Amino acid sequence: MGNLPSRDATVLEILYSLVTGWPALVDELDARLLGLLRAEPRVGVLEASRRLGVARGTVQARLDRMQARGVITGYGPDIDPAALGYGVTAFVTLEIRQARGHPVAERLGAIAEVLEAHTITGSGDMLCRVVARSNADLQRVIDAIVAVDGVVRTSTVIALDSPLRHRVLPLIRAAASSE
16 A cells, blocks of 8 residues: 555555454554654654655654554653662552452552553453562552452562563564555
8 A cells, every 4th residue: 555645545445444344554654654753752743754755744644544543542751660760560460359340440540550450361350560669669559459449369470570671663564564
């Protein structure tokens, strides 16, 4: 779809999503644009268009489309909790009392150190990524989690290192090359 006029590319994206049930994949230009934004989040649309060798309107249209489709979910800075004094990262598996919806997740949201919560399959019901200032502080965070109404039991694993941090660029490149 990368070399088609934008109207034809849009028609093909719509047809692709109708036939497959999946939204159209990102193309090579989208992948290059996302890579540039990940490397230099403060680059402007005009500078991005210059570096990518495309019109400013093309860059803006691509950004708008990817944002509307949920590919781009934000433009904020990435923040390292360790730099804020939260040097301990742990993963807490929760067993929760079964109820309609996920009221536990809302209650976990009130605990600042709970960075993520995912419902999961397997022996637990929910997996949380948490941070703490120290191992002793981690005990305080776990106690706060256990105190949440609906949490039956927890199991905690402390991360020793992060040799592969959260990343999406390889996934973007793979999606762009699989069209």
